[in-house]
Amino acid sequence: NAEKGGGFTSDIKAYFIEDVWTLSDDLTLTLGLRVDDFENTGVTGRVISSFTTDVAPRLGFSWDPTGDGESKLFGTFGQYYLPIANNTIYRAASGVDDRTTHYTFTGVDPATGEPIGATPVNGTKANSEVVNSTATFPEEKTFVSNNAEPFSKVEYILGYETMLNDEYSMLVKGTYRYVDSALDDYCGAYSNAHCLMINPGKDAVFYVDADDDGLADTDTPVTYDNETTVRLPKGENKYYALETTLKYKVEDFSWTASYTWSHSYGNFEGAVKSDNGQTDAGVTTDFDFPALMDGSYGNLPNDRRHVFKFFGSYNVTEQFVVGWNSTLASGRP
Numbered sequence: 001n002a003e004k005g006g007g008f009t010s011d012i013k014a015y016f017i018e019d020v021w022t023l024s025d026d027l028t029l030t031l032g033l034r035v036d037d038f039e040n041t042g043v044t045g046r047v048i049s050s051f052t053t054d055v056a057p058r059l060g061f062s063w064d065p066t067g068d069g070e071s072k073l074f075g076t077f078g079q080y081y082l083p084i085a086n087n088t089i090y091r092a093a094s095g096v097d098d099r100t101t102h103y104t105f106t107g108v109d110p111a112t113g114e115p116i117g118a119t120p121v122n123g124t125k126a127n128s129e130v131v132n133s134t135a136t137f138p139e140e141k142t143f144v145s146n147n148a149e150p151f152s153k154v155e156y157i158l159g160y161e162t163m164l165n166d167e168y169s170m171l172v173k174g175t176y177r178y179v180d181s182a183l184d185d186y187c188g189a190y191s192n193a194h195c196l197m198i199n200p201g202k203d204a205v206f207y208v209d210a211d212d213d214g215l216a217d218t219d220t221p222v223t224y225d226n227e228t229t230v231r232l233p234k235g236e237n238k239y240y241a242l243e244t245t246l247k248y249k250v251e252d253f254s255w256t257a258s259y260t261w262s263h264s265y266g267n268f269e270g271a272v273k274s275d276n277g278q279t280d281a282g283v284t285t286d287f288d289f290p291a292l293m294d295g296s297y298g299n300l301p302n303d304r305r306h307v308f309k310f311f312g313s314y315n316v317t318e319q320f321v322v323g324w325n326s327t328l329a330s331g332r333p
Contacts, residue, residue: 182235201234
């Protein structure tokens with residue numbers, strides 16, 4: 001059974017600047033810079049995580065190679081930071097007490113489906129209980145590795161769009177996206193009573209909380225070498241895609257057809273896991289223990305190599321529109 005904890009706060013700020021330069025009638029450049037500030041506070045009012053990100057760039061361009069306004073070559077580049085999921089803060093910093101007790105039983109009540117003759121496997125409830133987490137309210141020193149960086153992704157997009165005639169246009173777009181810095185919970189042998197937020201594959205630096213009160217026992221953090229102690233692989237998530245789109249549009253009728261080839265691979269899917277249906281954002285089984293990552297690298301569970309889409313609408317009258325939406329996708333690994 002799990003006894004859930006109390007409230008928490010998430011304070012998220014962003015500072016950004018953007019400018020657009022029209023260098024000529026055919027070429028436009030966009031430049032932006034952004035800094036994010038993330039702070040989370042647990043039920044006790046203690047700050048349990050805080051990040052100020054590096055300056056994240058946003059670059060983009062759009063160029064009309066023919067000058068007739070009927071085509072454009074465009075591209076973007078950006079780095080994007082994410083805060084720790086609120087679900088993670090709730091689970092790890094609001095005092096969740098989660099215990100599992102193992103029993104044997106002699107039968108099942110046919111009316112209720114409840115076990116009959118339940119007996120703790122090791123004689124007593126205390127001896128038959130596995131403590132998954134205790135109601136500890138940590139501070140930042142004991143919850144987040146001192147050298148941790150926030151979760152971030154980097155994305156590149158390059159595309160070309162052109163009018164084929166008055167009714168048809170075509171788009172070809174390539175996307176490359178990868179996780180630059182993964183941040184996930186670690187619950188292994190060197191963690192405190194509660195799981196810790198670390199960058200997998202990187203040395204972990206945090207304060208010991210031997211008495212499980214959530215507070216650091218000393219003023220000196222301990223460095224746990226990843227190669228010899230933590231032993232986690234670096235978090236990798238990469239995505240390539242090439243999309244081809246054909247659009248048709250007249251006064252009352254329009255449709256769009258697209259085909260996307262993509263490849264998603266690495267050793268973790270992201271904040272959730274679609275292979276086992278784990279929607280517990282930010283605290284999936286990924287990276288909890290080294291053994292859980294054995295054989296994890298490869299095509300990811302959300303990898304659908306081929307996707308076809310066809311959608312559109314028809315104006316039956318000025319007040320009545322009929323539309324449709326369809327997708328055909330290849331299976332997951």
